[in-house]
Amino acid sequence: MIRFWPLERGHIVTSAYGPRWGAMHYGMDFGWPGGSAGRAVHAVQAGTVVQVGWDPDGFGWFLDIDSDDSQGSNLWVYGHIKPEVTLGDRVAAGQRIAHVNGDRTTNGGVDPHCHIEVHRWSRQPSGPGRMDPAPFLQGAAYPGAAPPPPPPPRGMDAQTLARAMGNSVSPERYAALLPAFTSAMREAGCTTIERAAMWCAQLGHESAGLRYMEEIADGSGYEGRADLGNTRPGDGRRFKGRGPIQVTGRDNYTECSRWAHGRGLVPSPTYFVDRPDELASDRYGFLGPVWYWTVARPQLNTLSDARNLDGATRAINGGTNGIADRSTRYQRCLDMGAALLPEEDDMTEEDRRMLREIHAALCKPRPSLVEGSTASLDAATFVQCTDAATYRTERMVADIKKKLEA
Numbered sequence: 230m231i232r233f234w235p236l237e238r239g240h241i242v243t244s245a246y247g248p249r250w251g252a253m254h255y256g257m258d259f260g261w262p263g264g265s266a267g268r269a270v271h272a273v274q275a276g277t278v279v280q281v282g283w284d285p286d287g288f289g290w291f292l293d294i295d296s297d298d299s300q301g302s303n304l305w306v307y308g309h310i311k312p313e314v315t316l317g318d319r320v321a322a323g324q325r326i327a328h329v330n331g332d333r334t335t336n337g338g339v340d341p342h343c344h345i346e347v348h349r350w351s352r353q354p355s356g357p358g359r360m361d362p363a364p365f366l367q368g369a370a371y372p373g374a375a376p377p378p379p380p381p382p383r384g385m386d387a388q389t390l391a392r393a394m395g396n397s398v399s400p401e402r403y404a405a406l407l408p409a410f411t412s413a414m415r416e417a418g419c420t421t422i423e424r425a426a427m428w429c430a431q432l433g434h435e436s437a438g439l440r441y442m443e444e445i446a447d448g449s450g451y452e453g454r455a456d457l458g459n460t461r462p463g464d465g466r467r468f469k470g471r472g473p474i475q476v477t478g479r480d481n482y483t484e485c486s487r488w489a490h491g492r493g494l495v496p497s498p499t500y501f502v503d504r505p506d507e508l509a510s511d512r513y514g515f516l517g518p519v520w521y522w523t524v525a526r527p528q529l530n531t532l533s534d535a536r537n538l539d540g541a542t543r544a545i546n547g548g549t550n551g552i553a554d555r556s557t558r559y560q561r562c563l564d565m566g567a568a569l570l571p572e573e574d575d576m577t578e579e580d581r582r583m584l585r586e587i588h589a590a591l592c593k594p595r596p597s598l599v600e601g602s603t604a605s606l607d608a609a610t611f612v613q614c615t616d617a618a619t620y621r622t623e624r625m626v627a628d629i630k631k632k633l634e635a
């Protein structure tokens with residue numbers, strides 16, 4: 230149920246409900262700066278016209294409009310007006326029902342205005358049954374004004390992601406991936422249509438619409454590849470291509486981990502080296518593309534700004550493999566426009582600065598307090614060392630007890 234102001238936007242309240250001139254004003258007066266005669270009067274609530282009255286000593290012409298409970302209840306009186314509806318008419322909320330009577334002789338000689346009252350249930354004599362209209366008008370709409378446009382959708386939704394990716398997996402799967410996907414877009418600076426479209430097209434091609442979060446081959450083909458830093462036995466399989474843009478090889482896993490830890494995104498500086506599978510997980514899988522997009526190939530956003538699909542493809546692929554599919558995806562994403570953009574997050578610069586400080590305080594390695602030690606420990610490592618020391622002490626105590634008992 231929505232109520233309307235009796236006059237259009239720009240009106241003023243010329244007199245409120247309450248004591249006035251030694252008497253009680255049982256209504257509320259509305260007017261226009263510069264004169265109100267002839268101004269349209271609108272129904273506050275929907276209802277039925279139950280009286281079109283003439284009161285030579287009070288209002289002049291007036292209207293009583295009765296509303297049932299679904300229409301907001303009570304009876305509204307409009308005075309000092311010229312009616313434009315007739316007895317028995319049903320009126321909609323906000324509908325024009327009258328105009329302000331310009332004849333001062335019907336008005337006790339004051340300036341033309343619209344007087345409204347709200348009576349509990351039905352016509353009430355002067356007294357508490359005539360209520361203050363102001364609380365009823367809290368948040369009322371302006372009659373005649375276009376309804377406010379619906380708020381723009383806030384950020385990419387799962388349906389949009391599914392469309393951008395070509396519906397290659399189930400809607401549920403896209404819904405599950407959406408938060409990590411959009412937060413990665415923000416991290417990568419893909420917050421314009423050009424960049425978002427390039428991001429979606431390239432990730433979409435590389436992962437077949439997010440169907441694959443790691444390469445299908447087992448990675449043994451990379452065994453011994455010194456250019457990827459695969460120097461230890463098993464590195465090929467261990468550091469196979471993972472994430473929607475595949476990060477491959479020990480060196481890249483190492484760099485990506487260090488970068489992610491530096492940004493407070495993973496718990497340790499060797500996170501993906503220690504847990505390679507995590508680079509293909511729903512939670513962390515999109516960090517690979519962010520690292521790739523902003524660190525390994527930092528030209529990607531500039532290429533995106535220039536709509537340079539060929540250049541971006543060469544940066545990612547080394548050549549132009551799959552350029553036709555990439556191009557189809559790119560055009561589709563460009564056409565989707567602003568729907569593709571990730572929702573702004575609510576963090577302020579100050580929030581981010583504090584987060585970085587907290588992260589540094591917890592994770593920055595600190596020199597050992599033990600004299601002569603060259604070790605430097607971050608908080609997590611320190612706790613693990615303490616834990617290990619406690620365990621060793623407990624075991625020693627248990628051994629001593631056992632010997633004493635023997």
Ligand SMILES: [Zn+2]
Nearest residue numbers: 256257258344
């Ligand atoms: Zn009045």
